Amino acid sequence: MSTQGWLVDRQARLRAFDRRRPWVMDTLVAVPIVLFSIPNLIEDPLSATIATLVLLPPLYWRRRYPFPAFLVTATIDLILGLLDVGVGAGVILLVMLFGVASRGSWRALVWATGITLALLVAEIYLINPVTENRVTTLLLAIGASGTAVASGVAVRTRRAYLIALEDRAARLEVERDQRARLAVAEERARVAREMHDIVGHHVSVIVGLADGGATLATARAEQSAEPLQLIGDTGRQALSELRRVLGVLREGGDADPQLSPQPGIDDLDRLLPSVRAAGLSVTYSTSGELHTLGRGVQLAVYRIVQEALTNTLKHAGPSASATVTLAACDGEVRIQVRDNGRGGPAAPGHGLHGMRERAAMYGGVVTAGPAERGWLVDVVLKEPS
Incomplete structure (x- = not known):
């Protein structure tokens, strides 16, 4: 395995471990913050210990609720600044800002950035005024906040890119397997036709000759009549067995449980959460008897929605829905x-x-272009009668 492949494999394992046990990574983040607060714990044990214990819980639920966790941390940071309790609140606030940038909505990120800048100005100029190099201190703090935001946005973009790659890889794998199985089914049907045409024809000829010979032998009272009748009966039995085997061979492709239909309308409930995780707010509504549609139409609907949302992710810009x-x-x-x-x-x-190709299969029309606000994809499909 190459170095790049080894790194990709280790990253995949680390992500899988983090999904199974997120508290481990959260604890690894909390440990340096506690170590950073040790001088304050020694100087003022009671206040610093209480402040640290209050600040740590938001670290463990920042992934599910990034913006509320940020607001709680920002409030605690402001209160500790007013009480002049020195702990690692500023570092935790940057971690929370990173969490909002990587997992929260774009609107929440704008609010979180504004609140962070306001806190920085308030602490440097009002709460704990810096007397020397005030502007430099403010610029350094703003730079640290900007780094947290940029890192979070980079993680968000990479996550969305990986989701798109995984979805594309899964789609290509399904389509490849479908094509391979369909090719096998077509080959089986071709073999069945060939066997029916060649073997069936010759056996039918043999049966006809045997029946004719048996009739003639019976008329002449020859002893060969019985063997010829036996040949005819055996040939007819062979034809019956051949038709049964060829029927199984032809239907085998359709009966194969692995040749299951591709995604349908029900699968949109699994597609939309991944799109939302990539940063796009999606509202979904239905009307009519959609579940009675044929599997082919449902597949076309699924793929059209999937492609339209992919284009929105690529081109609609931030804060889009x-x-x-x-x-x-x-x-x-x-x-x-x-x-x-x-x-x-x-x-x-x-x-x-x-x-357009999928819509054309069902006599449909695709209209795509700028709408009153944003972009609109409007597709009408006709259900086969």
């Missing part, structure tokens, strides 16, 4: 994916081309 609406009525399915981003796709690419 999307609305997905599915409606079934009068033999038609309407798919609308609308976002409020400032930008649209730079140029028609494979995604839009793929949408």
Whole structure:
């Protein structure tokens, strides 16, 4: 294994371990902060110990609730500054700011950044005034906060990129396996046709000749009539068995449990959380009898929604949100994916081309372009009768 492959494998294992036991990584973050507070613990044991114990819990729930954890830490930091209790509150605040940048919404990040800057100015100029190099101290604090924000945004972007790669890899693997199994099914059907045409024809000829010979031998009262009748009966039995085997061979591709349908409308409930985790707020609504649609139409709906949301993630910009609406009525399915981003796709690419191909399979029409606010993808499919 190459060095790069080894690093990728170790990163994947570390992420898997972190998902199983997140408290371990949170504890590793908390330990340096406690060590940083040791001088304050020695100087003022009671106040510093209480302050440290109050500051640590938000570290353990910052992943699920990044912005509330930040607000709690910022409030505690302000109170400790007013009480002149020196612990590692500033360091914890930067950790919380990183958490909001990597996991929170863009609006929450703007608020968190503003609150952090206000706290920095208040502490340096009002609460604990810095008498020397005040501007330099403020610039250094702002730089540290900016580094936390930039690091969090980088982690968010990398996470979204990995989610997209994993989804694409899974999709390609499913499609590859589907193509391979379909090729096997087609080959089995071809073999069945060949066997029926060749073997079935010759056995039928043998049966016909045997029956004719048996009839002639019976008319002449020859002893060969019985063997010829036996040959005819055996041939007919062989034809029956052949038809049964060929029927199983033809139906085997459809009966194979591994040839299950690709994603449908129900699978959108598993797709949307991953899109939201990448930073895009998505609202989803349906109307009509969508679950009665055929599997092919459901697959087309799923892929169109998936591609439209992928384009929104790529081009809509920060703070964007999307609305997905599915409606079934009068033999038609309407798919609308609308976002409020400032930008649209730079140029028609494979995604839009793929949408049109899928829609064309069901006599549909794709309309994609700038809307009143943002970008709109509007697709109408006709359900096969």
